[in-house]
Amino acid sequence: xxxxxxxxxxxxxxxxxxxxxxxxxxxxxxxxxxxxxxxxxxxxxxxxxxxxxxxxxxxxxxxxxxxxxxxxxxxxxxxxxxxxxxxxxxxxxxxxxxxxxxxxxxxxxxxxxxxxxxxxxxxxxxxxxxxxxxxxxxxxxxxxxxxxxxxxxxxxxxxxxxxxxxxxxxxxxxxxxxxxxxxxxxxxxxxxxxxxxxxxxxxxxxxxxxxxxxxxxxxxxxxxxxxxxxxxxxxxxxxxxxxxxxxxxxxxxxxxxxxxxxxxxxxxxxxxxxxxxxxxxxxxxxxxxxxxxxxxxxxxxxxxxxxxxxxxxxxxxx
Numbered sequence: 001x002x003x004x005x006x007x008x009x010x011x012x013x014x015x016x017x018x019x020x021x022x023x024x025x026x027x028x029x030x031x032x033x034x035x036x037x038x039x040x041x042x043x044x045x046x047x048x049x050x051x052x053x054x055x056x057x058x059x060x061x062x063x064x065x066x067x068x069x070x071x072x073x074x075x076x077x078x079x080x081x082x083x084x085x086x087x088x089x090x091x092x093x094x095x096x097x098x099x100x101x102x103x104x105x106x107x108x109x110x111x112x113x114x115x116x117x118x119x120x121x122x123x124x125x126x127x128x129x130x131x132x133x134x135x136x137x138x139x140x141x142x143x144x145x146x147x148x149x150x151x152x153x154x155x156x157x158x159x160x161x162x163x164x165x166x167x168x169x170x171x172x173x174x175x176x177x178x179x180x181x182x183x184x185x186x187x188x189x190x191x192x193x194x195x196x197x198x199x200x201x202x203x204x205x206x207x208x209x210x211x212x213x214x215x216x217x218x219x220x221x222x223x224x225x226x227x228x229x230x231x232x233x234x235x236x237x238x239x240x241x242x243x244x245x246x247x248x249x250x251x252x253x254x255x256x257x258x259x260x261x262x263x264x265x266x267x268x269x270x271x272x273x274x275x276x277x278x279x280x281x282x283x284x285x286x287x288x289x290x291x292x293x294x295x296x297x298x299x300x301x302x303x304x305x306x307x308x309x310x311x312x313x314x315x316x317x318x
Contacts, residue, residue, distance in 0.1 A: 010040035011303045016243050019310045020102045023241040027051035029101035034085040039067030046074045056080045059134035086227035099237035105244040123207040126186035131218045141214045145182040150174045161213030229258040236313040243310045252307040285310035
């Protein structure tokens with residue numbers, strides 16, 4: 001069995017439970033943890049709500065194994081599926097589940113992935129340039145650095161890392177790989193530091209945004225998220241609720257863009273009465289994106305960048 005006492009505290013745990021509770025307190029409720037990780041949120045939900053069945057999704061086979069050990073005491077109340085979360089509807093169909101009462105997305109890189117040096121997610125420790133959340137996937141950061149064109153590298157650094165020095169870094173990488181393939185994170189970090197003006201280095205580690213961009217590209221995180229949020233909304237029953245925890249502005253922007261039109265009336269301006277078909281499908285449960293309290297940030301530093309959004313389904317479109 002995995003030692004759960006050594007695992008990290010889930011971000012926004014109490015707030016997540018509070019928001020989901022009205023939808024999942026009834027016996028027979030099905031809750032989807034779309035980003036299972038090591039099962040921290042899942043364990044808390046299963047403990048607090050003894051009538052629920054939890055479906056846990058994750059693309060990381062090691063995370064599924066560890067979460068499976070952690071959640072084993074809950075027996076057949078737990079159903080785990082190895083899949084990327086944009087396949088939520090297919091996963092539910094495979095379990096003969098049509099709609100669910102609650103859904104949680106805790107986006108970003110899990111503590112398991114960050115803490116395992118050999119996974120290559122961190123720019124602070126030398127490791128193979130891997131960055132895959134799913135070890136069965138063929139695309140790695142090493143492949144990207146070896147095969148992507150200068151313009152492709154420039155694009156992903158700018159779009160996914162919001163890196164202003166993208167052209168410079170892309171050009172230097174293409175020049176350097178002509179003599180030596182990038183296989184280790186330290187090689188890339190050294191190149192980026194050497195290519196970064198001293199004044200820029202004083203504002204933070206220069207490799208941070210490039211590593212973020214590579215991780216997002218390796219795992220297709222933003223395109224997957226763009227498909228996952230609509231699919232998750234469509235899987236909720238009336239009265240069902242969804243909570244999304246985003247760790248960076250790119251993720252939060254996608255979530256906001258999907259939720260906004262589906263939580264807004266489509267009635268034409270000036271219409272005296274809102275017809276049923278014009279009413280919003282969903283209701284926003286928090287104003288804007290909620291951030292962690294100062295107490296939670298101190299207790300759990302991983303909560304500092306998190307933006308929480310939550311919705312409740314009001315009606316179906318059928």
